[in-house]
Amino acid sequence: MVEKEASTFKTTLLRPENPGKDDSWAFLVLPKAVSDKLPRRGRTSVQGTLNGHAFQATLEPDGQLSHWLKVSKKLQKAAAASPGDVVAVQIAPADPEPEPQLPDDLQDALAAAADAKSTWEGTTTIARLDWIHWVESAKQAKTRQRRVENACEMLASGKKRVCCFDPSGYYSKSLSAPKAKD
Missing domain, CATH: 2.40.30.100 (AF2212/PG0164-like)
Structure with missing residues (x-):
């Protein structure tokens, strides 16, 4: 390279x-x-x-x-x-940014919501990556389910970017590298 x-x-x-x-x-x-x-x-x-x-x-x-x-x-x-x-x-x-793998639950939800899927397809690869990251960063199954539902609602309303999500984890401290074994 x-x-x-x-x-x-x-x-x-x-x-x-x-x-x-x-x-x-x-x-x-x-x-x-x-x-x-x-x-x-x-x-x-x-x-x-x-x-x-x-x-x-x-x-x-x-x-x-x-x-x-x-x-x-x-x-x-x-x-x-x-x-x-x-x-x-x-x-x-990577150039271009590769299309992210859609998790099954989000894929199923988008397939059932035509308006949300239409907005999804009109977003950028980076925006889709952030939506997926937001869904996958949920620590509990209940929270993840709610995020999938909320994502579909926001996308159906025309919202192309997830709001109120710090993809770096710095401000919310929600993301981190694994701890290394001694």
Whole structure:
């Protein structure tokens, strides 16, 4: 990957303290100076290399105006990297921003609401990414359900951007990088 906007850095690959059911993934946190070069503080898609192995991924906001990257077992294996290793990373913003994967519950709700779906299709990829992020950032199933319903109502009324949502997590402290296992 050779791009003028690419950033290169080294960092330690970390094992999450609470990986959930799938304990094969690892993560890394971008240095703030690298994150500052990205186009936004919220979810941002990048292309890059990890120890020279190419990947494309969506960075998550860490709540500190930076980002973190979930590194799958497949990417770890391809890059010959394990948690605890110092890895070489090169990243640049994906151009164009890829279309985000629509969660099933939101997809079903939009399919049942023609006006909401019409507005959805008229929004930008970044706006759709923010809507999805807002829905997925709910911590409880009940809150997520309410957000899906509210999203459809707001979209049906012509609203193209989700309001009152800090996609960086900085002001609400609702988003953060995983805690690393000691």
